[in-house]
Amino acid sequence: xxxxxxxxxxxxxxxxxxxxxxxxxxxxxxxxxxxxxxxxxxxxxxxxxxxxxxxxxxxxxxxxxxxxxxxxxxxxxxxxxxxxxxxxxxxxxxxxxxxxxxxxxxxxxxxxxxxxxxxxxxxxxxxxxxxxxxxxxxxxxxxxxxxxxxxxxxxxxxxxxxxxxxxxxxxxxxxxxxxxxxxxxxxxxxxxxxxxxxxxxxxxxxxxxxxxxxxxxxxxxxxxxxxxxxxxxxxxxxxxxxxx
Numbered sequence: 687x688x689x690x691x692x693x694x695x696x697x698x699x700x701x702x703x704x705x706x707x708x709x710x711x712x713x714x715x716x717x718x719x720x721x722x723x724x725x726x727x728x729x730x731x732x733x734x735x736x737x738x739x740x741x742x743x744x745x746x747x748x749x750x751x752x753x754x755x756x757x758x759x760x761x762x763x764x765x766x767x768x769x770x771x772x773x774x775x776x777x778x779x780x781x782x783x784x785x786x787x788x789x790x791x792x793x794x795x796x797x798x799x800x801x802x803x804x805x806x807x808x809x810x811x812x813x814x815x816x817x818x819x820x821x822x823x824x825x826x827x828x829x830x831x832x833x834x835x836x837x838x839x840x841x842x843x844x845x846x847x848x849x850x851x852x853x854x855x856x857x858x859x860x861x862x863x864x865x866x867x868x869x870x871x872x873x874x875x876x877x878x879x880x881x882x883x884x885x886x887x888x889x890x891x892x893x894x895x896x897x898x899x900x901x902x903x904x905x906x907x908x909x910x911x912x913x914x915x916x917x918x919x920x921x922x923x924x925x926x927x928x929x930x
């Protein structure tokens with residue numbers, strides 16, 4: 687969060703230096719265009735509908751192009767900088783992006799030793815170390831097992847999936863040749879495009895279901911599907927794990 691805050695400050699300073707030079711953008715226009723860019727970027731990240739997001743992104747590009755072609759020299763700079771800042775402000779690291787329950791859990795993290803394994807609908811989940819970076823470091827993650835599928839996942843991706851901020855978590859063992867099975871994804875069904883390789887095997891499943899899907903050729907059926915009470919129980923269990 688500190689790094690992101692510094693990056694935001696640097697972007698705004700550079701934007702001000704470039705746009706507020708004599709004969710360029712007046713202060714009132716600079717503030718308005720920067721605020722508009724921030725607002726549009728936040729809207730892109732808040733909106734859940736994919737088509738609306740695409741339209742908003744097209745709108746950002748169109749407005750930036752129109753400002754660039756306008757008589758106001760450098761008018762596109764504060765708008766684009768504001769959009770970049772808005773994108774950074776939409777990151778999950780900021781406190782306002784998390785619910786009161788999440789902030790409460792973060793302030794009083796649960797001891798890892800008290801978190802028991804979870805199981806349901808043919809899927810079991812236990813805490814496991816996952817690799818971080820390339821220096822052999824590890825952090826707490828989750829091992830998901832369903833039949834012959836056994837892969838590890840990062841806690842932050844499971845948190846995003848459980849809270850609805852993310853639609854898919856990808857196994858960390860995807861690129862490890864010593865681990866059989868290749869890439870495995872845990873997907874919320876209604877976030878997968880029906881014409882994608884993952885979405886094709888999820889057709890007919892409830893939208894709020896969670897599916898553990900091995901990515902292979904040809905694509906198999908999901909190794910496990912969590913619906914109803916099991917899906918809710920898994921989400922609640924995942925959120926008890928402290929963020930690394």
